Amino acid sequence: MLDQLLPPSMFQSIALLPQADMPVTLLTRHSIRELANGQGLAGYNLQLTESGRNLAYAWGAYLLQHSDRYIAQCISSPIQRCLDTASLMIAGAAQLDETQAFEDIQQDANIDIVEQGLLVEPGSFVVDINQAAPYFRAQGALGFMNSFIRHDLPGMKHPIRGVLDILELLYKQSCDQAHRLNLAVSHDTILAALIAVIAGQQQILPQDWPEMMEGLFIWFEGDYFADAELHWIWRAEHHQVSIAHLLQQLRVAPVD
Numbered sequence: 001m002l003d004q005l006l007p008p009s010m011f012q013s014i015a016l017l018p019q020a021d022m023p024v025t026l027l028t029r030h031s032i033r034e035l036a037n038g039q040g041l042a043g044y045n046l047q048l049t050e051s052g053r054n055l056a057y058a059w060g061a062y063l064l065q066h067s068d069r070y071i072a073q074c075i076s077s078p079i080q081r082c083l084d085t086a087s088l089m090i091a092g093a094a095q096l097d098e099t100q101a102f103e104d105i106q107q108d109a110n111i112d113i114v115e116q117g118l119l120v121e122p123g124s125f126v127v128d129i130n131q132a133a134p135y136f137r138a139q140g141a142l143g144f145m146n147s148f149i150r151h152d153l154p155g156m157k158h159p160i161r162g163v164l165d166i167l168e169l170l171y172k173q174s175c176d177q178a179h180r181l182n183l184a185v186s187h188d189t190i191l192a193a194l195i196a197v198i199a200g201q202q203q204i205l206p207q208d209w210p211e212m213m214e215g216l217f218i219w220f221e222g223d224y225f226a227d228a229e230l231h232w233i234w235r236a237e238h239h240q241v242s243i244a245h246l247l248q249q250l251r252v253a254p255v256d
Contacts, residue, residue: 131155
């Protein structure tokens with residue numbers, strides 16, 4: 001079931017993770033949900049399907065078994081399908097027979113899932129929802145996020161500022177303890193925009209859009225966020241950029 005529902009590159013990405021003494025964050029879209037009507041923002045009331053629940057559980061178990069890491073901390077969008085994805089991934093990892101886990105480390109099933117508003121769509125990127133919402137309804141998710149990364153929308157942060165806010169959140173969540181996998185569960189819009197901005201892309205194409213339960217692995221090198229080097233693995237490719245580079249782009253951006 002797992003290999004039929006999870007994007008294949010997620011398995012391939014595990015092989016590219018750094019040594020286990022480097023803590024890593026998996027920033028992931030929630031698992032498979034009920035279908036939405038229309039092209040705009042999926043309703044907050046859409047829940048995980050049975051396949052989605054099974055996928056999240058199985059993926060959590062697979063990560064513990066194959067990544068040489070255990071889920072140590074978890075933040076999530078407060079939308080129920082994200083919270084359910086997080087809890088099922090943690091539960092799946094915790095239910096592995098201890099003989100299958102690495103060394104003597106066992107997953108704790110009682111990890112607190114901290115609700116984080118920055119991970120709600122469009123969450124971190126919105127300054128005034130009343131200004132921005134009509135454009136989301138008119139343009140749909142893909143069109144809206146492309147307008148956002150071009151900084152063409154009223155009521156929205158500068159795209160680099162919005163992305164830096166999320167990255168700083170993830171940086172603060174990380175720590176220096178080995179074998180840690182921090183989990184952050186969010187939505188397709190958040191992942192699509194973040195990936196485009198850190199990769200320096202000017203357009204998100206349909207094929208770039210994150211699938212359900214697809215995510216990127218992130219880690220930082222550096223003692224301070226502003227000086228850190230950001231690494232990420234997306235679709236089995238390793239990339240990196242300095243936070244200083246993103247900050248410099250923000251400083252030279254035109255002022256509205």
